Amino acid sequence: MPLLRATNNPRRLNEIRVRVIDDPNINAANAGGGEFQVTTGLLQKANDEHLRGVLAHEIAHDDLGHVARAQTLGTGLNIGVILLEQLIPGSSAVTPIAGALIANSYSRSEELEADRHGVEILRRAGYSKEVMIGTLTWLMRTSGGGGGGGFLSTHPATEDRIAALKKSG
Numbered sequence: 674m675p676l677l678r679a680t681n682n683p684r685r686l687n688e689i690r691v692r693v694i695d696d697p698n699i700n701a702a703n704a705g706g707g708e709f710q711v712t713t714g715l716l717q718k719a720n721d722e723h724l725r726g727v728l729a730h731e732i733a734h735d736d737l738g739h740v741a742r743a744q745t746l747g748t749g750l751n752i753g754v755i756l757l758e759q760l761i762p763g764s765s766a767v768t769p770i771a772g773a774l775i776a777n778s779y780s781r782s783e784e785l786e787a788d789r790h791g792v793e794i795l796r797r798a799g800y801s802k803e804v805m806i807g808t809l810t811w812l813m814r815t816s817g818g819g820g821g822g823g824f825l826s827t828h829p830a831t832e833d834r835i836a837a838l839k840k841s842g
């Protein structure tokens with residue numbers, strides 16, 4: 674997981690938990706304490722680049738110590754490591770556990786900060802900021818406006834976020 678090694682405060686792989694949530698909406702969350710959540714909707718619809726962008730953003734929230742003001746949404750399902758391993762090579766070292774999606778609400782400045790720091794993490798891992806711009810553009814197109822529990826409902830103002838990233842170095 675090169676992204677996880679590119680953080681300011683690298684976590685050990687055995688501290689990382691990825692919880693797969695059975696939810697058709699495209700979403701992901703940082704649940705705190707090294708736990709990340711992804712929906713089955715995200716795993717099914719995202720290509721590798723989009724998944725990398727979403728994870729970089731969530732890992733950035735974790736790395737920056739953004740506090741999860743959590744609200745539980747839906748129910749989780751343990752679908753095992755097989756699907757995840759296809760999408761995130763090396764994730765068989767990661768433990769998927771059943772549970773419910775955490776809908777974090779971050780402030781707008783925390784979102785912009787996570788986008789910027791996500792880009793920094795991507796760069797350290799050898800990817801360009803276009804990965805994050807492409808991911809946000811894809812999210813805006815596919816999760817249509819932000820209703821219904823998708824990524825944009827928990828990570829709002831995507832057009833502003835794209836514009837801010839384009840302006841940044």
Ligand SMILES: [Zn+2]
Pocket residue numbers: 730734779784787827828
């Ligand atoms: Zn966010």
